[in-house]
Amino acid sequence: MFLSGTKQTRKKIMVMGGDGFCGWPTSLHLSNAGHEVIIVDNLSRREIDVELEAESLTPIQPLGKRLEAWEDITGKTIRFHRINIAEQFDALLHLLVTEQPDAIVHFAEQRSAPYSMKSAAHKRYTVDNNMNATHNLLAAVVESGLDIHLVHLGTMGVYGYGTAGMAIPEGYLDVEVTTEAGERVEQQILYPTNPGSVYHMTKSQDQLLFQFYNKNDRIRITDLHQGIVWGTNTEETKLDERLINRFDYDGDYGTVLNRFLMQAAVGYPMTVHGTGGQTRAFIHIQDTVRCIELAIAHPPSPDEKVLIFNQMTETHRVRDLAEMIAGLTGAEVAYVDNPRNEAAENDLHVKNELFLSKGLQPITLNEGLLTEVTKVAEEYSHRADMDKIPARSTWTRSHKPGIPGEKASK
Numbered sequence: 001m002f003l004s005g006t007k008q009t010r011k012k013i014m015v016m017g018g019d020g021f022c023g024w025p026t027s028l029h030l031s032n033a034g035h036e037v038i039i040v041d042n043l044s045r046r047e048i049d050v051e052l053e054a055e056s057l058t059p060i061q062p063l064g065k066r067l068e069a070w071e072d073i074t075g076k077t078i079r080f081h082r083i084n085i086a087e088q089f090d091a092l093l094h095l096l097v098t099e100q101p102d103a104i105v106h107f108a109e110q111r112s113a114p115y116s117m118k119s120a121a122h123k124r125y126t127v128d129n130n131m132n133a134t135h136n137l138l139a140a141v142v143e144s145g146l147d148i149h150l151v152h153l154g155t156m157g158v159y160g161y162g163t164a165g166m167a168i169p170e171g172y173l174d175v176e177v178t179t180e181a182g183e184r185v186e187q188q189i190l191y192p193t194n195p196g197s198v199y200h201m202t203k204s205q206d207q208l209l210f211q212f213y214n215k216n217d218r219i220r221i222t223d224l225h226q227g228i229v230w231g232t233n234t235e236e237t238k239l240d241e242r243l244i245n246r247f248d249y250d251g252d253y254g255t256v257l258n259r260f261l262m263q264a265a266v267g268y269p270m271t272v273h274g275t276g277g278q279t280r281a282f283i284h285i286q287d288t289v290r291c292i293e294l295a296i297a298h299p300p301s302p303d304e305k306v307l308i309f310n311q312m313t314e315t316h317r318v319r320d321l322a323e324m325i326a327g328l329t330g331a332e333v334a335y336v337d338n339p340r341n342e343a344a345e346n347d348l349h350v351k352n353e354l355f356l357s358k359g360l361q362p363i364t365l366n367e368g369l370l371t372e373v374t375k376v377a378e379e380y381s382h383r384a385d386m387d388k389i390p391a392r393s394t395w396t397r398s399h400k401p402g403i404p405g406e407k408a409s410k
Contacts, residue, residue: 160194171308227281227312276319
């Protein structure tokens with residue numbers, strides 16, 4: 001766990017995408033820490049629930065009721081503005097100029113790799129939404145003339161899970177080049193990306209936008225390359241059922257460990273894709289919100305390059321996780337075809353010294369927390385739609401003609 005050793009200065013913080021799986025508990029955590037929090041969201045994730053006909057396993061309340069409950073319980077107010085920052089630039093700029101936030105936390109991107117690969121329409125929606133949201137936000141910060149610290153939730157997936165035999169550094173790679181005159185010059189470059197989906201590609205492009213606006217306009221930016229999140233509730237969301245967080249279990253949005261725990265709870269064989277030899281980085285949702293708080297508390301100066309943190313606490317092979325949960329719950333393990341276009345086996349080594357140096361004491365996989373998530377899944381198992389569990393989005397398309405007018409949810 002992360003233990004706050006010193007009091008932070010109260011800040012005004014906008015959380016873009018503050019109604020989502022990571023955004024909602026982050027908003028509550030920052031509000032509980034004494035910050036003034038404003039949520040900006042277009043509620044598109046709720047619309048995607050309708051599109052996919054796959055609701056959260058937990059019964060999440062409308063955002064208005066969530067905010068009312070938070071004020072009832074804590075006496076703290078979180079304000080909300082419904083803005084699509086990918087499309088409503090003028091409204092976004094007006095909000096920044098009016099509110100003058102100290103920091104912005106940027107979660108406002110379509111976050112599912114499988115969803116981004118469902119069809120041409122879903123690929124285009126993911127690119128349009130994610131790229132425009134990030135660029136509009138950067139352009140609006142510049143136009144506002146304000147000194148705002150932007151904290152962005154990226155993903156370890158930009159690296160494609162390959163390590164080239166070395167631990168993935170925190171953003172930058174030291175290289176040496178030889179000039180035509182034979183002089184050896186040392187420099188730092190962004191660690192090369194190798195995105196494995198359209199979603200991960202948009203996060204790779206985000207990095208380039210951040211580098212440019214940091215260099216050109218001196219925007220202070222922290223980019224958090226996060227691992228796969230597991231768990232569902234945090235200290236704040238457990239205060240009242242009306243504050244409960246999302247629990248996605250479907251093949252598009254369900255993260256692998258949560259999906260396994262849910263499958264075990266309802267007696268559905270755990271679906272391991274391919275050999276299960278994929279190594280992934282993981283972080284508990286409680287550590288996610290604490291890492292965001294740490295990033296806000298340690299902003300870069302205007303003269304610093306983009307700060308990049310590897311926001312993860314441990315790595316595991318997927319089949320090892322399945323076997324661990326099977327041993328804990330007695331659930332079956334089922335190996336199924338892998339819908340992704342990826343290597344069957346990979347190693348992954350990641351450096352995460354920066355957050356550790358800021359005071360993070362990581363939560364790692366343990367029986368108590370795994371059991372806690374399983375109990376949440378058992379409590380709401382009556383809400384599960386078994387038909388939504390299998391992953392149906394595939395990375396390779398047939399050569400059938402496209403369907404004119406096909407649309408992805410917005």
